[in-house]
Amino acid sequence: MHTSLLVLLLVLFTLANVLTSYLYLYPILHQCSFPAQPERRSPEGDIPPQIPPFRLLILADPQLEGDSSLLNPDYGYLPHLSNLWSDVSAVSTIGERLEVAGTHLRDIFAVDIPSILRSYRKRLDLIGNDYYLAHIYRTMHWTMFPTHITVLGDLIGSQWVSDEEFDRRGARYWKRVLQKGHRVEDERTEGIHIEPLPQDGSWARKVINVAGNHDIGYAGDLTKEKMQRYEKMFGKANWETRFSLPLEPLDQDQPELKLVVLNSLNLDGPVIDAQLQTDTYDFINEVIRYSRPVEDRTTATILLTHLPLHKEAGLCVDGPFIDYYGEEHGGGIREQNHLSDASSKGILEGIYGMSGSPDAPGKGRGRNGIILTGHDHEGCDVYHHLSDAEEAESRTWNAEKWNSSTTIQHNATPGIREITVRSMMGDFGGNAGLLSAWFDLDKREWQFEYATCALGQQHFWWAVHILDIVTIVLLNYVGWSIFRATKNGVEEKAKVKTL
Template sequence: MNANIASMHSSMLVLLLVLFTLANIFTSYLYLYPILHNCGFPGQPERHTSNGHIPKQIPPFRLLVLADPQLEGDSSLLNPEYGLFPHLQNLWGDVRAAGSMAERLEVTGAHLRDTFILDILSILQSYRKRLDLVGNDYYLAHIYRTMHWTMFPTHVTVLGDLIGSQWVGDEEFERRGTRYWNRVFQSGNRVEDDRTEGIHIEPLPQDGSWARRVINVPGNHDVGYGGDMTRDKLQRYERVFGKTNWETRFNLPLEMQDGKDQPELKLVLLNSLNLDSPVLEKQLQTDTYDFINEVITYSRPVEDRTSATILLTHLPLHKEAGVCVDGPLFDYHGEEHGGGIREQNHLGYDSSKGILEGVFGMSGDQGAPGKGRGRKGIILTGHDHEGCDVYHHLPDADDTASRAWTAEKWNSSTVEQEASIPGIREITVRSMMGDFGGNAGLLSAWFDPDTREWQFDYATCALGKQHIWWAVHVLDIVTIALLNYVGWSIFQSTPNGPKSTTEKEKTL
């Protein structure tokens, strides 16, 4: 017997050693994956000046970019109004209404069959989905938390579709909002209203004061497309997640020898979901366009290259089919529902042109201020879960009136960025959902004193599918359970371990 026990202990110890080793390896990967994948914010390139060599530096602005978490909720759970076993509720009444004994037996059998096959399976499915929702929340939270403490961002943004449906009721909206702040972004904070009113200007922070603020962009699953958007939906969103249209400006504290203002980096958050028509509530669209006009009016002169704009919005700008995974798509409600936009993949061409030529002031007119090149900047969008990286530009044409904006893949674009060809990069950030690899974007911005312009660079970092997170935690739980079991078994089998009642009686 003792030999059998010793053999069993030996086998369990071997198994425990294997599981313990694997658990340490995979858990280390899970919590150090950004470092192991060599992720990082692109650095400010090294420079050679008359005073010597300046090595690669850490950019003063580092934006952690997350897209489309889409927190789901009660739509996939049991409806409490039906109870746990809805097929048993009418059993007695249906049996009494049956005529013969054979009919009563048939009715009883049908109800019991539905109870066991449908109700019990529905209960199991509901609890599985509830567990899945909790796990998904903590999977997303792991991405945010791990990227934050390994990459040291100065700012954080989520590019819309914070929750999974604009049609949920107010109570469910509040529950998802609570999960968003208490689970996924537990250490994050909503941007304060006093920083989103009017034009807020402050030095570019290096003290971490913005690192815990989460800049939330409204998505179609948060407030609806233009044909669904109401003031009530906007108000409840803004109460939980922050304003939908605002800008803030960060000044870089440099002494400019020519007496010009300090370099300025503008962060513009835009609700692009009601730019295209028709919309359900016209005034909400007017409010958005009024905001765009304010951004344009109070910007620095278009030829001032010491200023740059980072535009954060949900809907990508217009592109031809084949440039990104999502091609152009517009779908509308029927006339009985007002005929507004029900779904769209991109902004319309005119809306996109308005952003490029309005917010960024690009025209391609050599006689215009700044030779038509427009303002320096970059555009970050969500919505297309696969992600995309393009360069919007205005090609030369013999007939100036026929010039039209077009987009090409950024990594394969052959367009030379000359004064006569204005253009700007748009990055549609891949979703952070598990089905898309748990992606995170890393945007760096710095002011180049040689060119006297802001420069941008972008990188990505992905954890992997959510199954990795689940598998590692299940492995950890099994390992801890086996460790406790083996430890207790060895303790009981040792001479000094606890004795049974019979052994104690024999001793006495």
């Protein structure tokens, strides 16, 4: 056997082992982790950093594509070949028949065959993309040990698909991308559900899905039929659940962490279905009505929704933008980057009860919490706060980059952090968000910290697996060659002994 082949095998084997190890251990090698609960001083002695009791793995905008990007079988795989005989028979002279046949043959090789190859390449790409997304979910799950999981909308790539294609993409989502994950049970999403904050892993496989525009459509597209098929496959679009954190003594109000899943796609109008919009606003009113008093800092609200709140252009990659259908299509919203200023204000002053008025309960500071959104694939991290006008009625909502808002966070101005989580798609680095929450016993309120972890583009995932396949094939070839050479050597020796 050639020495160069063995050298090549050694190089490939070493490279494949290194890159495959990186691929499956990248969160550890990148030193990714949920932010830890910081060290705490107490009369009994310093308490070292602890694992937070609430750890939310956040994935955004996987956007599973499907049959709309593949060859349409209704047109046939070789349409010019199937029409060749009929078109040739339609003309009478030999010259015309040769010309028609030549045109069809050229189209077969120039159009039909390349189209088939592109279709199969796209089919392979879809399968690879599913497993790339699955790799992110699976690797983050077994290395990071989240207590909860959410996907912030755009689970599939288009709201304009048939029911059959919607079901196929939904099946891929559950059986391939989020294998072993399952939707939250319906009984947990009806009314107000309260349970102790789980530490037994009982929520670690329940996927909290958020409705995105590619799942159900914008306000001008959202119909009852689209909502029904989404909720059947992925769970309710509007619901809340609460987790209590048992502390001694048990007879006092226990700290409570509230998760609110909100369909923000029909908060603004015009809408195509007014009842669906009414349902969303009724849900928000229920959230407000049954919340603890606004001055109660032992509770915190995590809002999970798809559309980011309104903010000025330049803070994030996506600026404020709303586009509408023409009157001939009902005039509803066709596309939307952010919620309107009015809808954002309704969330901040309604769900979170922020007013800035010193005469209001809790001095207008509002409820504690954090807002998590998707939609803007590049991601963004801002702090929404009231302006410092002297009259409370004159104050407006502004936003600043989170990293430059330290001064505002420490004054008395009401505000809240909104994290728009970067997409997990390969073009955006296969990102995942890591949110930690814990109850600060000294401040008597919940604290939040956020981190990210990215795999890298899908081309790397493909390259590593192709390298693995080539290495395995070459390893088998070399092994078989060595086996045959050894076998032949043994046979030759046996012949010599016989002679």
